[in-house]
Amino acid sequence: MAAGLNGVGIRACELAAAFSSVEEVTVLAPDIPHPEISAIWPGLRFQRGDAGSAQAVPGRDILLYGFATEPAAIRQFKRAGGTVGFDAIVWPLEYLTYQSVRAADDPDRAYARHLDAYLNRLRLAHRFLVASETEKKVLAGMLSIADHERVRSTDQSLDDLVAILPIGFSQTNENTANPASTSGKPAIGDAPVFVWNGGLWNHYTPIPAIDALAELDREGVDVRLWFLYPQRGTPTAAYRAAVAASESRPALSGKVRFINGGLSMAERVDVLRHATASVCLYPPHALWDLCPPMRLRETLVYHLPIIAAERGALGGIIAAEGCGATVRTLDAEAVAAAMWDCLDTSGREGMRAAAAGMAAAYSYEKHVPEIHMWLQGGSSP
Known part of the structure; x- marks a missing residue:
């Protein structure tokens, strides 16, 4: 932001x-x-x-x-x-x-x-x-x-x-404060975009998202993955690993984007309004059993479907409300399958409706x- x-x-x-x-x-x-x-x-x-x-x-x-x-x-x-x-x-x-x-x-x-x-x-x-x-x-x-x-x-x-x-x-939030998009054409372009809508901190695991993108690319599916938050301070191990994983796959050139300069508020609103889903992946960790991460907020504000690990508070919310897709393991095939669920128009609209329906309680x-x-x-x- x-x-x-x-x-x-x-x-x-x-x-x-x-x-x-x-x-x-x-x-x-x-x-x-x-x-x-x-x-x-x-x-x-x-x-x-x-x-x-x-x-x-x-x-x-x-x-x-x-x-x-x-x-x-x-x-x-x-x-x-x-x-x-x-x-x-x-x-x-x-x-x-x-x-x-x-x-x-x-x-x-x-x-x-x-x-x-x-x-x-x-x-x-x-x-x-x-x-x-x-x-x-x-x-x-x-x-x-x-x-x-x-x-x-x-x-x-x-x-x-x-x-x-x-x-x-x-x-009262940035979405309600910006009632119109920045242009007639979404800032993210025509291809479906999955967004990593939070920091690349060490308690997250971004590489499975990149692996899944490569899996979809091999199947001929044209999708994008954007990491929305710029890295500040000392680069985390998770950030360095994500950059290395992206650079090691020439086929993903231009399809994985790290927003290192950050986005203006209007740009960020436009991206989140038009994104296909957010991705929030982490290994089994007691920290995520306590409560969902802050990035659940974008699901509530933008009715944005979210992909997350099955275990944890966030996975429990997704399973109960139907506002996204969960993965039991972090292998590429499992994450790619969850992305497919979000790419399906009917499935995605159901997730968006579920997110809209649950928002008032939060x-x-x-x-x-x-x-x-x-x-x-x-x-x-």
Whole structure:
């Protein structure tokens, strides 16, 4: 997305948009937002700085923070009398996959730094948001280790401490803010395009998607695979492997595209509106058993079919709702078969209809009024 907004940054802005219907909201950000971001959420107030720079009104102001907020800034806001809530949808298990940890001279020490900051965020929070019932159970275990005195002194249901807010979307988003396509002809051209609509992080496995594309190409099917998010910082092992896999197949030249320069907001909207399906592949991993990844959002916003591994929270949603196709294994034939399912016009339209039908349940606007009351001390949603 424009100026690097993605993942949990999108969730932050969309939660702010939803909360703004019931409360005055300020979005604290390291930089002034790109004009394309401001155009999506013109009613949001953005302030450059961190939680430590905000002036908390005791007993009224609430700071909702994520996995990258500095503990010192949270502590300062809390000391000023504000309520602090941790949107705990990123787990220490993910830190083990960070390229900076894997490539460190001392990976254990690098991981320990991330873990120490995470535990500080955990101990500082008055309340917690998680994305699923399974995540609530994991959080209960972590709190019983990291903050057992608080667990012992609260209601053992933990409903006073923890509320569930699924991975979802705001009804005010880039798709509704851009009602018309950028041109009469889709930006992606005439061939069907599958999109990898998230980062190439190490807990994902992109190579099976490239293998499947090669399988379809051998069968004479003209399709494309676009990786929509530019690589930032140190290239991950997953990114390097995907590039190498693509370059090793001359027949796929021009058919696999890495959007290294990023897309404008209008371009991204146009691509996602006209894409055939998104692809989200990963090996069996406990991380994905907890809740679906953020890229489910595009299925909800654009009614875009999604291909994912059968195991995991995302695979469970696809199986229950019919909004895409799942694969039991990551071999090329299995992924290619799932792509075939999405290429079939009737099948794809059924998936799109299913995505449209399930979207309302994931709207942040549906959940925010109860979450707002709970953050202010009311009963758990």
